[in-house]
Amino acid sequence: MPDPTAKQVVRYQRDEAVAWLTIDRPEARNALSAAVRKGLWAGFERFRDDEGAAVLILTATGDKAFCAGGDLKEMSASSLGVPPPDFLPYLGRTVLTDKPVIAAVNGVAYAGGFLLAQMCDLVVAADHARFAISEAKVGRGAPWAAPLPWLIPPRAAMELLVTGDPIDAQRALHLGLINRVVPLQDLLAEAAEMAGRIAANAPLTVRASKRMVYAAAERGWSDALEEADRIFEPVYLSQDAQEGPNAFRERRQPRWEGR
Secondary structure (H helix, E strand, C coil), X not given: CCCCCHHHHEEEEEECCEEEEEECCHHHXXXXXXXXXXXXXXXXXXXXXXXXXXXEEEEECCCCEEECCXXXXXXXXXXXXXXXXXXXXXXXXXECCCXXXXXXXXXXXXXXXXXXXXXXXXXXXXXXXXXXXXXXXXXXXXXXXXXXXXHCCHHHHHHHHHHCXXXXXXXXXXXXXXXXXXXXXXXXXXXXXXXXXXXXXXXXXXXXXXXXXXXXXXXXXXXXXXXXXXXXHHHHXXXXXXXXXXXXXXXXXXXXXXX
């Protein structure tokens, strides 16, 4: 029986300004097969270039796994050594977009699945979700986790990396790895509600805010403030910057133009 194609195992769709990218390989715990990786590349690049999409929600089908990581059977068959730079799309590194991406984690997020959640800007998780950097248990590496001590305390990052043990959604919330925990039946609605509120905001401000957060991670205090001034100057000078106060004065909803 032939393997499913990338189009079948990863779906991109858009509901007004909110795009959805869904991994649909639940029988294999949504593991990162070659077809899934190809579909993720295509989906993230489509979102980046989709002018009608303001926010993306990354999720998966089923109630067991968001993504269990790499497809170990494929890795074994190919004797995979060091993964090439284009092995998996990595937001902020190999795929650049200043539009927000939300992970809606519907189950376990292990290894490469942890990476998918880590690289998103915001994370909503089902209350039964679990997170693990399990590479130490199978002799693989996790260089992609280098930004993790920026997201959570370094000692917590160290524990995740060297033990390979999973943490539950509540501990992930406590550490600041994720933003919200909800029952599974509410997961997609919660992610959609968050995405809708972001999409309703001034797009130039939203995108500049995302750029500022990541720019600050690479700089010291003074340099970060100077870079933030540079990032937000075109926002202040935009038509939208006048539209917001005008709409407030006229007691109506703002009509954002993104310019």
